Amino acid sequence: MPNGLELTLISSSSAISDTDSCHRQTISELQGIQNTSFEAAAQNVPFRRSTYVESYADMLQDLQAKSNPARAQRSLSFVQTKLTKNGCVSALQRPEDRAPCWQKAGVVNSQNNLCNGRPSNHGLAPKIQNNTTTSPNGQKKGTISLSHLPQRPPVDIEFCDISYSVPDGHIRGFKTILKSVSGKFRNGEITAIMGPSGAGKSTLMNILAGYKTSQLSGSVLINSKERNLRRFRKLSCYIMQDDVLIANLTVREAMMVAANLKLGKNMINYAKCVVVEEILETIGLKESTNTLTCNLSGGQRKRLSIALELVNNPPVMFFDEPTSGLDSSTCFQLISLLKSLARGGRTIVCTIHQPSARLFEKFDHLYLLAQGQCVYEGRVHGLVPYLSSLGYECPSYHNPADYVLEVASGEYGEAVPKLVEAVKSGICKKYTHKDYGVNLSSAKSINNDIIKGNGSGAASTRAVATITLEDEKSANAYEADELTELKPPKLKAQQSQTSDCSGVNIQITNDDSGSFSSSKGGQSQNAVSGGTNTVVGCMTSLLDSHESVVTLPSKTGFPTSGWTQFWILLKRSFRTIMRDRMLTHMRLASHVIVGAIIGMIYYDVGNEASKIMSNAGCIFFVALFTTFTAMMPTILTFPTEMSVFEREHLNYWYSLKSFYFAKTLADIPFQIVFSSVFVLVVYYLTSQPMEIERISMFVFICVLNSLVAQSLGLLIGAGMNVETGVFLGPVSTIPTILFSGFFVNFDTIPGYLQWLTYVSYVRYGFEGAMVSIYGMDRAKLHCNEIYCHHRVPKKFLEWMSMEDARFWVDAVALIGIFFALRIIAYFVLRWKLHMIR
Numbered sequence: 001m002p003n004g005l006e007l008t009l010i011s012s013s014s015a016i017s018d019t020d021s022c023h024r025q026t027i028s029e030l031q032g033i034q035n036t037s038f039e040a041a042a043q044n045v046p047f048r049r050s051t052y053v054e055s056y057a058d059m060l061q062d063l064q065a066k067s068n069p070a071r072a073q074r075s076l077s078f079v080q081t082k083l084t085k086n087g088c089v090s091a092l093q094r095p096e097d098r099a100p101c102w103q104k105a106g107v108v109n110s111q112n113n114l115c116n117g118r119p120s121n122h123g124l125a126p127k128i129q130n131n132t133t134t135s136p137n138g139q140k141k142g143t144i145s146l147s148h149l150p151q152r153p154p155v156d157i158e159f160c161d162i163s164y165s166v167p168d169g170h171i172r173g174f175k176t177i178l179k180s181v182s183g184k185f186r187n188g189e190i191t192a193i194m195g196p197s198g199a200g201k202s203t204l205m206n207i208l209a210g211y212k213t214s215q216l217s218g219s220v221l222i223n224s225k226e227r228n229l230r231r232f233r234k235l236s237c238y239i240m241q242d243d244v245l246i247a248n249l250t251v252r253e254a255m256m257v258a259a260n261l262k263l264g265k266n267m268i269n270y271a272k273c274v275v276v277e278e279i280l281e282t283i284g285l286k287e288s289t290n291t292l293t294c295n296l297s298g299g300q301r302k303r304l305s306i307a308l309e310l311v312n313n314p315p316v317m318f319f320d321e322p323t324s325g326l327d328s329s330t331c332f333q334l335i336s337l338l339k340s341l342a343r344g345g346r347t348i349v350c351t352i353h354q355p356s357a358r359l360f361e362k363f364d365h366l367y368l369l370a371q372g373q374c375v376y377e378g379r380v381h382g383l384v385p386y387l388s389s390l391g392y393e394c395p396s397y398h399n400p401a402d403y404v405l406e407v408a409s410g411e412y413g414e415a416v417p418k419l420v421e422a423v424k425s426g427i428c429k430k431y432t433h434k435d436y437g438v439n440l441s442s443a444k445s446i447n448n449d450i451i452k453g454n455g456s457g458a459a460s461t462r463a464v465a466t467i468t469l470e471d472e473k474s475a476n477a478y479e480a481d482e483l484t485e486l487k488p489p490k491l492k493a494q495q496s497q498t499s500d501c502s503g504v505n506i507q508i509t510n511d512d513s514g515s516f517s518s519s520k521g522g523q524s525q526n527a528v529s530g531g532t533n534t535v536v537g538c539m540t541s542l543l544d545s546h547e548s549v550v551t552l553p554s555k556t557g558f559p560t561s562g563w564t565q566f567w568i569l570l571k572r573s574f575r576t577i578m579r580d581r582m583l584t585h586m587r588l589a590s591h592v593i594v595g596a597i598i599g600m601i602y603y604d605v606g607n608e609a610s611k612i613m614s615n616a617g618c619i620f621f622v623a624l625f626t627t628f629t630a631m632m633p634t635i636l637t638f639p640t641e642m643s644v645f646e647r648e649h650l651n652y653w654y655s656l657k658s659f660y661f662a663k664t665l666a667d668i669p670f671q672i673v674f675s676s677v678f679v680l681v682v683y684y685l686t687s688q689p690m691e692i693e694r695i696s697m698f699v700f701i702c703v704l705n706s707l708v709a710q711s712l713g714l715l716i717g718a719g720m721n722v723e724t725g726v727f728l729g730p731v732s733t734i735p736t737i738l739f740s741g742f743f744v745n746f747d748t749i750p751g752y753l754q755w756l757t758y759v760s761y762v763r764y765g766f767e768g769a770m771v772s773i774y775g776m777d778r779a780k781l782h783c784n785e786i787y788c789h790h791r792v793p794k795k796f797l798e799w800m801s802m803e804d805a806r807f808w809v810d811a812v813a814l815i816g817i818f819f820a821l822r823i824i825a826y827f828v829l830r831w832k833l834h835m836i837r
């Protein structure tokens, strides 16, 4: 055993020492494996939870190979974390847990090739041993591969005669956005949908992704068969332009939520952890695993959005303007990443506005739209010759992406009809062949000369490249990455020849530079950058499964049951609320502070008949405060979560029901605690009657009132954006306050308006609170002055027109309104989802 590892084991052991016998036993087990054969140790280790066994399996496997101490250390940390987090004394070991851990985890045949996609008993592809490479300075570098992803079939998307119209505002008028467009996007390729603003790019992508289904004609074929939308949605993901992420989760937590939701219960917990770790390492977020998503940079957020969707290995990925808001270097890294994903067999489709020449030529396939019609479809390298053949000569050193947009925008005359006609007459066809442009590229040039096909092609022998994360290295990265594009991937070959994994592979290095390398081919090759030797795994391979897209069951719903989704989402919501300073810390502080201020203002008025109106004012203020503090935060925060919900729901993570129940339930305990704290502080300082029954009733009715207000906030947040909600929330509450019975006696309100008092939830809250303080035959109040008009509480309630008020009627009315608002909010959300389509 390497010395470093021995030290690790000992220090880790001391970190979890002296707690209970379980920990001590675990320590001895961990230490025991140093003195015995690893397999034998694992057979005999009486772990109590399968997660330990599985973690241990991984560690032992790594130890056994003696090739990756760093990974072994991580595994050990994982065991530790689990021990600490879960406690390890509760569950006794079941006999089946005694099975050798790596057999359970299906990792014994670790040398199986990644690319053969053989299923294992836990839903993962077999694990390949992480290879190590040696840099010129002798530093070891581990190759990271996406080898544990679930296996999925490759997918080609073909669309024929797609037309899409929307009502244009006039009676029976329609505006046609897409006019009979056709095309094909293949697996293994990265396709750019380009065109001038308003050309219909996003519309086309939304249709292909299945987000728009109404008012459209034409057909979409998946692997040459009519698309089944449900099946397709499970195979694809859509990454939107705005990277809406839950703010108060760390990168790893966000990934684990995605894994738990998307990988289902067929995959064991440990396997999900491995998938997450692999993706984070591959995508270059390893260093940020414990960073809150709100603290990530733009590029990192984009990568996390991709990582979240990669968890279930979708064969089709749609990106809406993935480079928007990123600097050129980050754009380059991102498109390199997407390209490597494509090379793994996925179908990657991006809309892109105006890429630089350098970025543009990274795409394999271009689909160009203008005025809702296709004006070019084919290889990126074919664009300049195509335009040239139609008399549009792209000037030397002019970015072809800029030029074609200028042409499509009509800057060189009315070009669109001519281009559309050319596409229809099949001129594009010769540029659509996937081998078009192979060996035409120059290794260095970034101007359109490359695309004209003036390159030497000599670089084709240099097949391994480095893509760096560092700006200063990006030039090298570009140069090298260019070389990887020379040959399109052969996915079929990947499936049949287990050792051939052609495509770009990213290799994360362990050095401090944070660079990652890309390589092509499935075997050891000489690296361009730094002359390192790399042994390449099928890094981003799709791991083609034997399942067929067309035979996938269409009826099965989400990957996890509704209950599991609810539970995962509830835990996530709880965690985010706990960490949200605005929502939790500030809310708690404001309730305590305002409670204390109110208590001081109305100090000791509770039993004083001469101050009975002040006390009524105090009770009214309590109802008011609980109303607003419950409603406003929900109006402010819910729309943000709505964007996350839309993304996750439309990407088939979970159902609306699960989300809604989790969301509605998660905040209730917090609201109850905050309101109760506030009410109790006020109650005590203002010397209200210290009777358990009255206290409970008062707190209960105020909390109910706050929950109703929160439900109203939820409804407003579900139906409107923040700006409208912030206006509408208070405005809609004002009438309920007016009709609460505090400002105007119910008897004074004109008959035709009195019905409004029955829908005023503040009325029920205030009335219930008054009854709990002055009702139930409370004894005469103390009078400090010569004469007190309202010494008898019952008379005071009569004077307030509340003599017939019943506490439980008020409570039931509030409970009824609470459920009604929550149900309406659910249907508003459903309607909103429907409207998106």
Ligand SMILES: Nc1ncnc2c1ncn2[C@@H]1O[C@H](COP(=O)(O)OP(=O)(O)OP(=O)(O)O)[C@@H](O)[C@H]1O
Pocket (backbone or CB within 6 Å): 166, 167, 168, 175, 177, 195, 196, 197, 198, 199, 200, 201, 202, 203, 204, 353
């Ligand atoms: N629901 C709608 N109602 C009316 N017009 C619409 C609707 N959706 C899209 N359009 C119009 O359809 C055209 C294409 O919109 P789309 O968003 O697809 O364009 P785009 O090419 O993605 O533009 P950009 O690059 O500016 O985002 C635009 O003129 C837009 O105004």
